[in-house]
Amino acid sequence: MRPRCIADASDRAQFTELITLGELVRRARQAGVQAMVEGPGHLPFDQIKANVEMEKTICEGAPFYVLGPVVVDVAPGYDHITSAIGGTMAAFAGADFLCYVTPREHLGLPTVEDVREGVIVCRIAAHAADVAGGIPGAREWDSRMAEARKRLDWEGQIRLSLDPKKTRSAYEERRAGRDDACTMCGEFCAMKLVSELLGSDKLVKC
Helix, strand or coil: CCCCCCCCCCHHHHHHHHHHHHHHHHHHHHHHCCEEEEECCCHHHHHHEEEEEEEHHHHHCEEEEECCCCCCCCCCCCCHHHHHHHCCCCCCCCCCCCCCCCCCCCCCCCHHHHHHHHHHHHHHHHHHHHHCCCCCHHHHHHHHHHHHHHCCCHHHHHHCCHHHHHHHHHHHHCCCCCCCCCCCCCCHHHHHHHHHHHHCCCCCCC
16 A cells, blocks of 8 residues: 555555554564565655654564655656655665666656666665765765866766766767866866866865
């Protein structure tokens, strides 16, 4: 009885099912069988944390995976994004697995590229939750990216990016034949100007 839309979220039917799932988890464990619990796929953002905490309590800490959750129903074609918004909160609140959602969710069967894009966006959500949750190594990855940006090290940024293929394509498509700055800021690039002013490409902390 998981919700089919956010209007159904956190209703009596959903929580009745959750109680039943808790009972099934206990029966499975008594029989020596491992069990994990599937969570909702449609939840308003403000209800996600409570839903995760309830599952952890009722199902006695059983691993919890969520299908996003999608936080609004009005964005078909962008549900990989709506699910990533919900997935970040769910993971931060304690969900153990995130199920990726493709841009074609609710519209049809996904293509290979849809699947790839859905997985990448889901990984972004998971990493955002890891950073917020203090998972070892997560923030360091972002720090290395910040250092590469400060040095205007384009190859380093591409290598460190979560999707190097798309990063390289986006950079080279609008490169405009220059390596000292991207075409967003050009000669007014803050990193370039600060390095020239200080005579160094090293990071300086305030």
